[in-house]
Amino acid sequence: MDASNYLYLSALLFTIGAVGVVVRRNAIVVFMCVELMLNAANLSFVTFSRINGDLNGQVIAFFTMVVAACEVVVGLAIIVTIYRSRRSASVDDASLLKR
Amino acid sequence: MNDLALQVGQTATPEATLFWILAPLTFVAALGMLLVKKAVHSAILMAFVMIALAIFYIAQGAPFLGIVQVVVYTGAVMMLFLFILMLVGVDSSDSLTETINGLRPIAITAAVGFGGLMVSLLSRATLGRTAVGVEGVNADGNVQGIAQLLFSTFVWPFEVVSALLITAALGAMVLAHHQRVQERPTQRQLSISRFRGDSLATTAGLPAPGVYARHNAVDVPALLPDGTAAAASVNASLKARGDVLDSSLFELGTVDTSVEEEK
Numbered sequence: 589m590d591a592s593n594y595l596y597l598s599a600l601l602f603t604i605g606a607v608g609v610v611v612r613r614n615a616i617v618v619f620m621c622v623e624l625m626l627n628a629a630n631l632s633f634v635t636f637s638r639i640n641g642d643l644n645g646q647v648i649a650f651f652t653m654v655v656a657a658c659e660v661v662v663g664l665a666i667i668v669t670i671y672r673s674r675r676s677a678s679v680d681d682a683s684l685l686k687r
Numbered sequence: 688m689n690d691l692a693l694q695v696g697q698t699a700t701p702e703a704t705l706f707w708i709l710a711p712l713t714f715v716a717a718l719g720m721l722l723v724k725k726a727v728h729s730a731i732l733m734a735f736v737m738i739a740l741a742i743f744y745i746a747q748g749a750p751f752l753g754i755v756q757v758v759v760y761t762g763a764v765m766m767l768f769l770f771i772l773m774l775v776g777v778d779s780s781d782s783l784t785e786t787i788n789g790l791r792p793i794a795i796t797a798a799v800g801f802g803g804l805m806v807s808l809l810s811r812a813t814l815g816r817t818a819v820g821v822e823g824v825n826a827d828g829n830v831q832g833i834a835q836l837l838f839s840t841f842v843w844p845f846e847v848v849s850a851l852l853i854t855a856a857l858g859a860m861v862l863a864h865h866q867r868v869q870e871r872p873t874q875r876q877l878s879i880s881r882f883r884g885d886s887l888a889t890t891a892g893l894p895a896p897g898v899y900a901r902h903n904a905v906d907v908p909a910l911l912p913d914g915t916a917a918a919a920s921v922n923a924s925l926k927a928r929g930d931v932l933d934s935s936l937f938e939l940g941t942v943d944t945s946v947e948e949e950k
Binding site for chain 2: 627647
């Protein structure tokens with residue numbers, strides 16, 4: 589099996605994540621889709637690391653995981669703060685600046 | 688674990704079997720994340736995708752990343768997601784109806800375009816190229832190899848990332864810290880506002896759900912004297928979840944008038 593199959597899977601997962609960010613309205617689901625995109629990128633890093641026989645890709649994937657963990661912590665805190673003031677976790681409701 | 692990864696990397700057939708079973712499942716689970724209504728179901732499908740990715744990492748000679756993926760993502764991050772889901776609860780944002788006109792066709796068109804572009808690009812760029820494999824660089828052990836890189840070439844990014852983690856933790860604490868803008872109303876103030884308000888309808892509290900002897904669970908609305916359901920008697924989050932039952936299900940069909948009242 590060609591290792592590039594993993595890259596196809598990664599591209600598909602990234603696309604699904606991108607659609608989810610645009611289409612879904614619940615902020616938590618949107619966040620999960622962002623995580624899916626980061627994970628898809630990680631899969632390509634690991635695959636490229638294997639294709640090139642180099643561990644650098646795995647180290648970068650490790651860094652991506654750490655940054656994703658930070659992003660989740662801050663993002664969920666923001667969601668909780670918005671929910672507290674507006675009683676809603678919908679991304680469409682947080683549009684005060686528009687009106 | 689490392690031996691397993693090496694074997695899977697060298698012999699193509701078991702890995703191909705693993706891939707062709709797990710990859711479609713991963714794809715379907717990821718697609719399901721978009722399509723299911725409830726956020727909790729999305730989270731469970733997401734956990735499945737993450738575990739599947741961890742298996743792919745281990746199969747590709749990255750056992751360290753595979754274990755970290757399970758511990759950090761499926762363990763910590765998904766638990767955090769579920770925790771926030773419990774905190775925020777269910778509301779109307781779960782619904783799949785589109786609020787911005789024409790958003791969904793545009794999103795799907797863009798996704799097909801982007802996905803098609805990526806796949807065609809990949810098929811042109813990588814066809815005919817054989818993978819070198821990480822067996823060579825993993826000879827001393829995958830964890831040792833990563834550690835050597837992390838603490839030599841990447842030592843500065845590593846330190847910066849640790850600062851980022853601390854900043855994120857502090858930021859979350861600041862954001863989650865709740866300061867009351869107004870004084871909390873006392874019981875006396877609440878009572879006064881109840882009786883001096885516009886309506887005396889809720890003076891005695893909201894109506895309790897479920898009045899029939901056959902069923903008095905919280906998911907059945909109480910009935911008003913005219914036979915209509917009292918909307919205020921059922922919890923709002925049950926309504927948002929669509930778990931409210933109809934009171935008429937528990938009505939007695941006919942009233943038995945043959946029974947004489949005891950004097």
